[in-house]
Amino acid sequence: VDIDNTIARLERLAVQQDLDFIRVDPRVTRDDRNLLLNIDFALVRGPRIFVERIDIEGNATTLDRVIRRQFTAVEGDPFNPREIREAASRIEALGYFSSANVTPRAGSSPDQVIVDVDVEEQPTGSLGFGATYSTSSGFGLTFNFSERNFLGRGQTLGFDVAAGAGTGTYGFSFREPAFLGRNVAYFFNISYSTTDSANDTSYSTTVGNITTGFEFPLNEFARMGVNTFGRYTDLYSVPTDSSDILQREATRGAEWTMGLGYDLTYRTLRTGLDPDSGVLLRWSQDFAGIAGDVSYVKSELLAVAETKVLNGEVTLRAIVEGGALNSLDGSSDSRIVDRFSLNGKMRGFEYYGLGPRDNAAGNEDALGGNYFAVAKFEAEFPLG
Numbered sequence: 001v002d003i004d005n006t007i008a009r010l011e012r013l014a015v016q017q018d019l020d021f022i023r024v025d026p027r028v029t030r031d032d033r034n035l036l037l038n039i040d041f042a043l044v045r046g047p048r049i050f051v052e053r054i055d056i057e058g059n060a061t062t063l064d065r066v067i068r069r070q071f072t073a074v075e076g077d078p079f080n081p082r083e084i085r086e087a088a089s090r091i092e093a094l095g096y097f098s099s100a101n102v103t104p105r106a107g108s109s110p111d112q113v114i115v116d117v118d119v120e121e122q123p124t125g126s127l128g129f130g131a132t133y134s135t136s137s138g139f140g141l142t143f144n145f146s147e148r149n150f151l152g153r154g155q156t157l158g159f160d161v162a163a164g165a166g167t168g169t170y171g172f173s174f175r176e177p178a179f180l181g182r183n184v185a186y187f188f189n190i191s192y193s194t195t196d197s198a199n200d201t202s203y204s205t206t207v208g209n210i211t212t213g214f215e216f217p218l219n220e221f222a223r224m225g226v227n228t229f230g231r232y233t234d235l236y237s238v239p240t241d242s243s244d245i246l247q248r249e250a251t252r253g254a255e256w257t258m259g260l261g262y263d264l265t266y267r268t269l270r271t272g273l274d275p276d277s278g279v280l281l282r283w284s285q286d287f288a289g290i291a292g293d294v295s296y297v298k299s300e301l302l303a304v305a306e307t308k309v310l311n312g313e314v315t316l317r318a319i320v321e322g323g324a325l326n327s328l329d330g331s332s333d334s335r336i337v338d339r340f341s342l343n344g345k346m347r348g349f350e351y352y353g354l355g356p357r358d359n360a361a362g363n364e365d366a367l368g369g370n371y372f373a374v375a376k377f378e379a380e381f382p383l384g
Contacts, residue, residue, distance in 0.1 A: 052107035140164025166196035241362030257292035339368030
């Protein structure tokens with residue numbers, strides 16, 4: 001894998017330097033005395049062959065442009081066998097096709113090559129219904145729909161509903177991976193949730209979120225996203241025996257806020273290209289206070305390292321994440337609807353079962369935290 005990555009980087013650098021038809025030939029010599037293999041990378045000029053055209057077959061639903069944008073080469077460009085193989089891996093990694101074969105064949109002249117792309121589509125949508133029961137909130141119903149290749153355009157569309165006695169979560173999401181034909185993704189998410197005193201807390205909340213923005217690559221492994229968001233929050237029905245902190249927050253009533261955010265992601269866990277090992281690093285910040293009643297900066301960091309051992313049968317993973325919530329107006333006030341909880345971040349605890357509490361209060365409700373840090377170490381392996 002290291003040799004292949006080195007060859008790919010050298011050939012990519014040659015293209016960036018406008019050196020076409022350069023091939024990297026790894027030449028291995030044995031060092032029997034030291035029991036080593038020495039590798040020399042020779043730069044050689046290959047034959048002058050161009051891409052005549054790219055023919056795509058088997059895509060009954062998926063539009064041709066969704067497949068074509070996985071190629072960095074177009075008709076008339078120099079033919080690079082390695083780039084064609086990487087394009088085939090990117091097509092498979094889309095998840096739209098059960099098989100994807102990319103093969104070159106002779107063109108209309110000796111210096112022309114036709115690239116044939118033969119794909120077989122597979123279902124990309126899912127529809128789910130479910131029922132839940134909890135001793136605290138009673139019966140509930142769930143519904144979700146998702147489509148990863150909406151109308152064959154490569155767009156992602158999702159809708160989900162989870163409703164129970166006094167609680168509800170509703171969400172809609174949309175993602176266009178190639179906005180205006182560019183290598184820029186556009187996304188739009190909206191969610192609305194309500195909880196009451198039966199949902200593991202003694203108070204009730206209403207939270208609505210709208211987020212829209214763009215995401216674009218910085219290099220082969222790094223991406224950046226920018227977004228704007230609006231948020232509605234309301235904390236109410238706080239019992240008199242709750243913490244003074246929660247009671248003060250309830251007196252603020254419903255509040256609106258608007259803000260800007262960004263995130264930086266570095267990812268080498270590339271499914272379909274090199275899935276054996278890699279890292280994921282993500283740093284994000286939200287700046288609330290452009291308009292509305294609340295102003296803060298919320299920062300989060302996620303680091304994941306993963307590798308496969310024992311012939312790929314066992315996956316070892318280390319996860320570290322943390323966050324900080326700081327006021328922008330110099331005050332120390334924050335709301336539980338904005339603070340961090342460890343729900344879904346730490347296994348083995350009830351909902352709101354871990355975190356700061358006011359032990360002097362009658363019900364000792366969870367308060368959430370302005371800071372958090374979590375470290376997890378996991379091993380995944382098959383049982384049969």
